[in-house]
Amino acid sequence: MYDDRLEIESPGRFPNIVTADNISYTRFSRNKTISRVMTEFEWVRELNEGVKKIYSDMAEAGLPAPEYIETPNTVKLILRNNIDTRTVYGNKASGDAGNEALNDAERIIIEIIRKFPQASQKEIAEKAEFSRSKVQRTMKNLVEKKVIYREGARKNGVWRVTGQQ
Helix, strand or coil, X not given: CCCCEEEEEEECCCCCCCCCCCCCCCCCCCCHHHHHHHHHCCCCCCCCHHHHHHHHHHHHCCCCCCEEEECCCEEEEEEECCHHHHHHHHHHHCCCCCCCCCCHHHHHHHHHHXXXXXXXXXXXXXXXXXXXXXXXXXXXXXXXXXXXXXXXXXXXXXXXECCCC
Protein backbone atom coordinates (compact mmCIF):
# COMPACT_ATOMS: atom_id res chain seq x y z
CA MET A 1 0.00 0.00 0.00
CA TYR A 2 1.32 3.39 -1.04
CA ASP A 3 -0.03 6.94 -0.65
CA ASP A 4 -1.09 7.09 -4.30
CA ARG A 5 -1.97 3.44 -5.06
CA LEU A 6 -2.70 -0.05 -3.84
CA GLU A 7 -0.78 -2.92 -5.46
CA ILE A 8 -1.88 -6.53 -5.24
CA GLU A 9 0.37 -9.23 -6.67
CA SER A 10 -0.87 -12.74 -7.27
CA PRO A 11 1.26 -15.77 -8.18
CA GLY A 12 0.61 -17.29 -11.58
CA ARG A 13 -0.50 -15.87 -14.89
CA PHE A 14 -3.90 -14.96 -16.32
CA PRO A 15 -5.97 -18.03 -17.12
CA ASN A 16 -6.55 -19.23 -20.67
CA ILE A 17 -8.06 -16.44 -22.82
CA VAL A 18 -7.89 -13.64 -20.23
CA THR A 19 -5.41 -10.79 -20.78
CA ALA A 20 -4.74 -7.45 -19.13
CA ASP A 21 -6.61 -5.80 -22.03
CA ASN A 22 -9.78 -7.91 -21.89
CA ILE A 23 -10.10 -8.80 -18.20
CA SER A 24 -12.92 -6.29 -17.65
CA TYR A 25 -15.27 -8.22 -19.94
CA THR A 26 -13.81 -11.73 -20.44
CA ARG A 27 -15.06 -14.52 -18.20
CA PHE A 28 -13.14 -17.69 -17.49
CA SER A 29 -13.13 -20.15 -14.62
CA ARG A 30 -10.05 -22.27 -13.91
CA ASN A 31 -12.12 -24.66 -11.82
CA LYS A 32 -15.68 -25.12 -13.05
CA THR A 33 -16.68 -27.18 -9.98
CA ILE A 34 -15.62 -24.51 -7.50
CA SER A 35 -17.29 -21.86 -9.64
CA ARG A 36 -20.57 -23.84 -9.75
CA VAL A 37 -20.55 -24.50 -5.98
CA MET A 38 -19.88 -20.85 -5.16
CA THR A 39 -22.76 -19.83 -7.42
CA GLU A 40 -25.12 -22.41 -5.93
CA PHE A 41 -24.32 -21.23 -2.40
CA GLU A 42 -24.89 -17.66 -3.66
CA TRP A 43 -21.41 -16.56 -2.63
CA VAL A 44 -21.03 -15.13 -6.13
CA ARG A 45 -23.63 -14.31 -8.75
CA GLU A 46 -21.53 -14.61 -11.88
CA LEU A 47 -18.00 -15.11 -13.18
CA ASN A 48 -15.82 -12.00 -13.18
CA GLU A 49 -18.14 -10.27 -10.72
CA GLY A 50 -15.26 -8.95 -8.59
CA VAL A 51 -13.39 -7.52 -11.56
CA LYS A 52 -16.52 -5.75 -12.80
CA LYS A 53 -17.07 -4.37 -9.30
CA ILE A 54 -13.51 -3.00 -9.15
CA TYR A 55 -13.94 -1.25 -12.49
CA SER A 56 -17.33 0.25 -11.58
CA ASP A 57 -16.24 1.34 -8.08
CA MET A 58 -13.10 3.03 -9.45
CA ALA A 59 -15.13 4.83 -12.14
CA GLU A 60 -17.78 5.84 -9.62
CA ALA A 61 -15.09 7.31 -7.38
CA GLY A 62 -13.67 9.24 -10.34
CA LEU A 63 -10.42 7.28 -10.18
CA PRO A 64 -8.33 5.80 -13.00
CA ALA A 65 -9.24 2.36 -14.30
CA PRO A 66 -7.47 -0.57 -12.64
CA GLU A 67 -4.13 -1.53 -14.16
CA TYR A 68 -3.20 -5.18 -14.64
CA ILE A 69 0.39 -6.15 -15.35
CA GLU A 70 1.28 -9.73 -16.21
CA THR A 71 4.85 -10.95 -15.72
CA PRO A 72 6.16 -14.46 -16.45
CA ASN A 73 5.21 -15.59 -12.92
CA THR A 74 2.69 -13.13 -11.48
CA VAL A 75 -0.22 -10.79 -12.15
CA LYS A 76 -0.15 -7.40 -10.47
CA LEU A 77 -3.24 -5.23 -9.98
CA ILE A 78 -2.65 -1.51 -9.37
CA LEU A 79 -5.48 0.64 -8.04
CA ARG A 80 -4.50 4.30 -8.19
CA ASN A 81 -6.13 7.02 -6.13
CA ASN A 82 -6.12 10.76 -6.48
CA ILE A 83 -4.09 11.95 -3.53
CA ASP A 84 -4.32 15.58 -4.69
CA THR A 85 -8.12 15.50 -4.44
CA ARG A 86 -7.94 13.71 -1.10
CA THR A 87 -5.53 16.32 0.18
CA VAL A 88 -7.79 19.19 -0.93
CA TYR A 89 -10.78 17.61 0.80
CA GLY A 90 -8.67 16.80 3.85
CA ASN A 91 -7.53 20.40 4.10
CA LYS A 92 -11.10 21.63 3.66
CA ALA A 93 -12.26 19.34 6.47
CA SER A 94 -9.51 20.61 8.73
CA GLY A 95 -10.59 24.22 8.26
CA ASP A 96 -8.55 25.35 5.25
CA ALA A 97 -10.51 28.21 3.71
CA GLY A 98 -8.98 27.76 0.24
CA ASN A 99 -11.01 27.37 -2.93
CA GLU A 100 -13.06 24.20 -3.13
CA ALA A 101 -11.59 22.08 -5.90
CA LEU A 102 -13.83 20.04 -8.15
CA ASN A 103 -13.27 16.31 -8.28
CA ASP A 104 -13.14 14.29 -11.51
CA ALA A 105 -16.79 13.22 -11.31
CA GLU A 106 -17.91 16.84 -10.87
CA ARG A 107 -15.84 17.96 -13.86
CA ILE A 108 -17.25 15.14 -16.02
CA ILE A 109 -20.82 16.03 -15.10
CA ILE A 110 -20.21 19.73 -15.77
CA GLU A 111 -18.88 18.92 -19.25
CA ILE A 112 -21.93 16.77 -19.99
CA ILE A 113 -24.24 19.57 -18.80
CA ARG A 114 -22.44 22.05 -21.04
CA LYS A 115 -22.98 19.78 -24.06
CA PHE A 116 -26.45 18.52 -23.10
CA PRO A 117 -28.13 21.07 -20.78
CA GLN A 118 -31.53 19.42 -21.25
CA ALA A 119 -30.23 15.99 -20.12
CA SER A 120 -31.96 14.25 -17.23
CA GLN A 121 -29.97 12.77 -14.35
CA LYS A 122 -30.58 9.35 -15.87
CA GLU A 123 -29.13 10.49 -19.21
CA ILE A 124 -26.18 12.14 -17.46
CA ALA A 125 -25.52 8.88 -15.58
CA GLU A 126 -25.52 6.96 -18.87
CA LYS A 127 -23.21 9.42 -20.60
CA ALA A 128 -20.82 9.56 -17.62
CA GLU A 129 -21.06 5.80 -17.04
CA PHE A 130 -21.80 6.50 -13.37
CA SER A 131 -24.51 5.05 -11.18
CA ARG A 132 -27.66 7.12 -10.90
CA SER A 133 -27.06 7.63 -7.16
CA LYS A 134 -23.54 8.93 -7.81
CA VAL A 135 -24.90 11.45 -10.31
CA GLN A 136 -27.62 12.56 -7.86
CA ARG A 137 -25.07 13.04 -5.03
CA THR A 138 -22.58 14.81 -7.26
CA MET A 139 -25.15 17.14 -8.79
CA LYS A 140 -26.54 17.96 -5.34
CA ASN A 141 -23.00 18.92 -4.27
CA LEU A 142 -22.58 21.04 -7.40
CA VAL A 143 -25.87 22.83 -6.70
CA GLU A 144 -24.81 23.46 -3.07
CA LYS A 145 -21.46 24.83 -4.32
CA LYS A 146 -23.45 27.07 -6.69
CA VAL A 147 -21.64 25.62 -9.72
CA ILE A 148 -24.82 24.43 -11.46
CA TYR A 149 -28.52 25.23 -11.17
CA ARG A 150 -31.78 24.11 -12.74
CA GLU A 151 -33.64 26.59 -14.93
CA GLY A 152 -37.28 25.84 -15.65
CA ALA A 153 -39.51 22.92 -14.78
CA ARG A 154 -38.23 19.44 -14.00
CA LYS A 155 -39.45 17.93 -17.30
CA ASN A 156 -38.79 20.80 -19.67
CA GLY A 157 -36.04 22.67 -17.82
CA VAL A 158 -32.32 22.78 -18.47
CA TRP A 159 -29.20 22.66 -16.35
CA ARG A 160 -26.92 25.70 -16.33
CA VAL A 161 -23.28 26.04 -15.31
CA THR A 162 -22.66 29.24 -13.33
CA GLY A 163 -18.99 29.66 -14.09
CA GLN A 164 -18.04 29.55 -10.40
CA GLN A 165 -15.67 26.66 -10.72
